[in-house]
Amino acid sequence: MLSLVAALTACEPAIIDHSPHSNLLDAETASLETGLGQWAAWYSVAVSREPTAARDGEAGMRVEVSELYGWGIQLDNWPGFAASPGAHRASFWARGTPERSLVAQMRVSWRDAGGRELQSELLSSPVLSAEWVRTARELTAPAGTERVGVEVTGTEGAPGDVIELDVLVVQALSAP
Numbered sequence: 001m002l003s004l005v006a007a008l009t010a011c012e013p014a015i016i017d018h019s020p021h022s023n024l025l026d027a028e029t030a031s032l033e034t035g036l037g038q039w040a041a042w043y044s045v046a047v048s049r050e051p052t053a054a055r056d057g058e059a060g061m062r063v064e065v066s067e068l069y070g071w072g073i074q075l076d077n078w079p080g081f082a083a084s085p086g087a088h089r090a091s092f093w094a095r096g097t098p099e100r101s102l103v104a105q106m107r108v109s110w111r112d113a114g115g116r117e118l119q120s121e122l123l124s125s126p127v128l129s130a131e132w133v134r135t136a137r138e139l140t141a142p143a144g145t146e147r148v149g150v151e152v153t154g155t156e157g158a159p160g161d162v163i164e165l166d167v168l169v170v171q172a173l174s175a176p
Contacts, residue, residue, distance in 0.1 A: 024081045024088075024148055024170045032061050032166060042072035042151065053164040055093040055132050060166035065157035072153035079115030080149035083141055087173040090121075091136035092152070096128030097161045103127055104152055104163055108139060108170055111147040118142045128163065138173075 023030045029037030032049050041047045044067035053060035065071045075081075088108075096102035109120040119142050125135040141148070148170055154163065 022171065024083050024172065025150065025168060026081065029075070030168050031057055033058050036061065038075045038077040039073055040076035042074040042153075044069075044071040044157070045073060047073055050164070053166065055166035060164050063163040063165065065161040065163070066159055068158055070153065070155045071157050071163075072151060074151040075149055078149075079111050080109070080147040083110065083145050083148035083170075084172065085141045085143050085145045088139045088141055088170060089136060089173055090123055090139055090170045091134060092123070092168045093132050093134050093166045094125050094128055094163060095130060095132045096163045098130045100161055101127055101156050102154055102161060102163055103156065104135070104154055104165065106135070106168070107151045107153065109149040110141045110145040111149060112144050113146040115147065118144055
């Protein structure tokens, strides 16, 4: 028995794949229930997990713009989450500072095993308001896809503008 325990602890960390119809992003990154998951500020923002930013569950992500001329957040888990070629659906919920022309764009990047981008696709929300809006789109990951990366950006914004995001999903629609 001791040799089995030694053999198991000497192995590399296990990678647990997702079921074919689940979110490819891990639960914490998608739901933000107890932390930010893999999300990180990229440029011109401060990012936090906020209970007041929840669309579903206990909390969501608050993105506060700190500079003019655009903003962005990205995943901090290069080269991304495990993925496979085929049909997918990406979606997210967002709301923003009322009476501003804020739009959130989710960029989904399909990558090979080495992290080389094979293709990227963009989902753009309507102009955001104080009401939650869901943005969704069907996507196709190309042949050779083994990883997926996600970033959310905007081209408008001024210091103090706020975008709130919740329930970010990249879901495989067919078995790999």
